[in-house]
Structures are given as C-alpha cells and as structure tokens.
Amino acid sequence: MNDLLDQDYSLKLAKKHVEEYSKQDSIKALHNEAMECRDCEDWLEIGLEAFRWLKQADQTIRQAAVEGFAVSSSAPNSIATLYRAWLRPCDRAEGLAKEQIGRGFRLKNLTEFREACEFVRQQVRIIDLEDALDEAQQGEVFDEVFWQRAALKRSDQSDSSR
C-alpha cells in the first residue's frame, strides 16, 4: 500500500483539499462582514481537513522512502509547495476567528487549528533550512567575502605560530 500510485493518489487528495481551503479564502474575503460563527468554524474545519490529508500524504511518502519503495523525485517539492499553500489563508482565518471571539463566541476547533498552523509553519521553516543547506553545499553560503576573510585568518594564524 505504498507504491507510486498510492503516493500519487495521496498527494492528489491533499492537493484537492488544500485548493478547497484556499478557494474558501477568496470567498471569505468577499463576504467578510456577514461571517457567522458557524461559517468560521466550518472554514477552520476545511483547513483542518486539508491539513490532515497533507500530513498523511507527507508521512505516506516518507515512510515509502524509508521502506525502500520508489518515490517520485518531484514528491518532496509537491509537499513543500502544498505546505506553503496551506499556510496562505491562515492569517485571514486567524483574523476572522479573533473577530468571532471578540463578539463573545467560542470556536470549538480553534485550538486544533492553531496547533496545525504552528506545525505547518515549522515544516516550512525546516524546508527553508533544507534549502539553505543545499545552497551551502553548492558553495553559495561560503561566498567570495568569506574566502577572503578565510585567507586573512590563515595568514594571521601562520604569523602567530611562527
């Protein structure tokens, strides 16, 4: 239950749910004023549903890689793109949730939603660190200035050891 077809299917499902969550973002942007507490909860739920599918797809594909199954080389990129896409509507969702709280309502899925946001933000920060490591490995972190300073340090050090 971990072959390329299954992985592809889990990614497609995640993508569909993330798109649905994002689509609601534009609708909510238009109807901000008329937002009811129930609408807000529903939207957070769509976000949470997308989050669960996305996390599941990520885990399915990572597990497949560890177990030695073939994994499409584009899968990590797709997951990274979906995590970033999932985060996009979150600020508006959080803003609307705060408005509801300000009106005295309690949103039953807000805590879970905030935890999901924190989880995805960390995933994106880790992906950024992975990008940075790639850049470093390709010599981009260690630039010309770095090597000039290295040369200076080298000569300082050989002077002091004489």
Next chain:
Amino acid sequence: MELRIQEYSADLLSQIQSFECGTDDWCRHAERWIKSAPPFRGAIESIETHGNKVWLYFVDVDVFDEKYLVGFSSLGKVKWKIPPPDGLEREAAFIPMLAVSLRFQGKPEGENTKHYSDEIMEHVIRVAREQGHRELCLYVHEDNARARRKYEKHGFSVLGSKNSKGNLAMLKVLDNQLSEGGQPSALESGPRLGDAAAL
C-alpha cells in the same frame, strides 16, 4: 564509555528512525536530515549526490548487550572560485550536519570530562585533516547558541554574515595541525575513538 563509529548507509535507515535531538527548528532539521531517504534531501541523498561521508556513533553496553545511538556527524566539501565565476577553484571541507541525541547531550557529566559531542567534533576535524584539507567550514543558525558555543570551543569562528535564512558561516583553519593560538589542541590530540575502522 568509548564511542564506536559506523559509517552510515541506506540499510541503516530503519535503525535511526527514533533519533531525537530537540524541538527547535534546527533540531527537527537535523532529525529529518538523518532519517531521510532519497529523493528527500537528507543524509542518504547527500552521500549519493555530493559524496559526503556520514557517521553514526554508538555506545555499547555489554552488560545488557545493548547499543545506544549517541549521535551522528558528516563531512563533505564545498568548492568556490576566486574570483567568481572563472577564478581559481578552492576547496574546503564542510560539515553538512551534526547532532547528538537528547539523551546524550551534555554527557558524560563531570568536571574535566569530555562530552560525547566533543569526541564527535574531534573525529570530524581529524578526518578533514587526514583528507588534506586546509579549511573546515560549516554553517549554523544564529540562534543556535549551544552549537555555536561548541564550534567556537573547537576553534571555529564566524566569518560570514547570516544569509537570508539566518545562518552564519563558520570556519576553522586546519594548517600545520595547529589549533587557534598556534598550540595543538588538547581536544584534538586526545585518544582516538573506539573503532576507527570505518574511516
């Protein structure tokens, strides 16, 4: 207790899946790096694409016939042209990633006791020297004070400003087997680790 070194490869992936070294972003990054199989960007991919070496360090407890994974380190190289893009090609050793399991951080305890992390650092530095490199560099997140402290203790200094991701480039000059200040470092001239066969 002596550390035993084992060179890392894809068939050890399942043994490392429970490795944990903390909750900060750089800890999660390190965990993901060592656990990742291709095509994810991680240790195995770095071995296969960049020719990096990755080592696991264990302590063996004979009484219980058990082994514990203490941590891992890695070594590769970076190339740079001075002046870019067509200048002289320079090459330096590079530590892509290094981490110690939460359980073994700051251990063994005791005054004047070398921590496992120091032994791991010494091992990587020694291999970089043996490979004939004159410089060893790495990058570290600016907020990762613990790692920065460790690297400074082993003679690294910050030479590069942070890039967009908040990382600092650090360097140690490996000339003449001398550490900072021109004296051979006590840390680096200590006894070799338990089993250097994997080198």
